[in-house]
Amino acid sequence: MRFIVAKDYMDLSRKAGGFIFSQISLNPNSVLGLATGSSPIGVYEQLIKWYELDELDFSNVKAVNLDEYVGLSNKDTQSYSHFMHENLFSKINIKNENTHIPNGKATNIDKECDDYESLICSLGGIDMQLLGIGQNGHIGFNEPNDIFNKHTHLTGLTESTIKANERFFDSYGDVPKSAISMGIKTIMAAKKIVLIASGESKSEIVYESFFGNITPKVPASVLQLHPDVTIIVDELAYKTIKLKSKT
Ligand code: GLP
Secondary structure (H helix, E strand, O other), X not given: OEEEEEOOHHHHHHHHHHHHXXXXXXXXXXXXXXXXXXXXXXXXXXXXXXXXXXXXXXXXXXXXXXXXXXXXXXXXXXXXXXXXXHHOHHHOOOOHHHEXXXXXXXXXXXHHHHHHXXXXXXXXXXXXXXXXXXXXXXXXXXXXXXXXXXXXXXXXXXXXXXXXXXXXXXXHHHOOOEEEEOOHHHHHOOOEEEEXXXXXXXXXXXXHHHHOOOEOOEHHHHHHHOOOEXXXXXXXXXXXXHHHHHO
16 A cells, blocks of 8 residues: 655645556556545546646546436536536536446346446456545445445435535435445456545544555445555645654
8 A cells, every 4th residue: 555645625636637647658458446435536637738738648547437416417517417517528528428437317227337347347346446435444435334335236325425415415315315336346356456545524534444444334445455555645635644653
């Protein structure tokens, strides 16, 4: 596990963006696993800048996103599909047919999950997966549980996740209560993983996830077992680790 402490959010975004920059430069056909939430927005801004400067070419890149809310169509402004379009895909030269996000409106959700898993396999797996982390340690929408969910699956969202994501909706009641998410095995099969965490609200969970026990109660803790994972935090998200390492 590689641990990088960035000065602030901008520095973190540049550093995480740098990993993706290298990945695409070394392999222009890369399959990128992408994330939503507020954390990766700065990374996407950085990638867009490099694209505009003609330093990055996404024409052969494939993207698979971690998750999508159940019940929201890709036209819905709160959907992750819309988020990706607005924050990245519409601003770079990635081909539409090379961007993939689970369909939250699928009539047969189980089939959608199986198909999504097969799609990732057919692309040859994920070369580099970008992750954020929820305040309860969730990655994608793999919530704290008694077991690690393996493959892409339908999952209920915990109250703390619904509350944390309420800020993107008009009200708590509007936040979908379930989602389709890549599973832990899907994420762990990525060749490289870069996880970003910014701000004091992530400080405790970053400590628990990467310095605590490996348990499905803290889903991100499983990343301790991945052979090529880089955790990039800013000073604020590093606070608990810094405090505990002094005691
Ligand atoms: C959502 C997403 C996660 C993301 C998390 C944290 O629940 N499904 O992939 O990591 O939010 O979001 P934020 O970066 O806004 O704190």
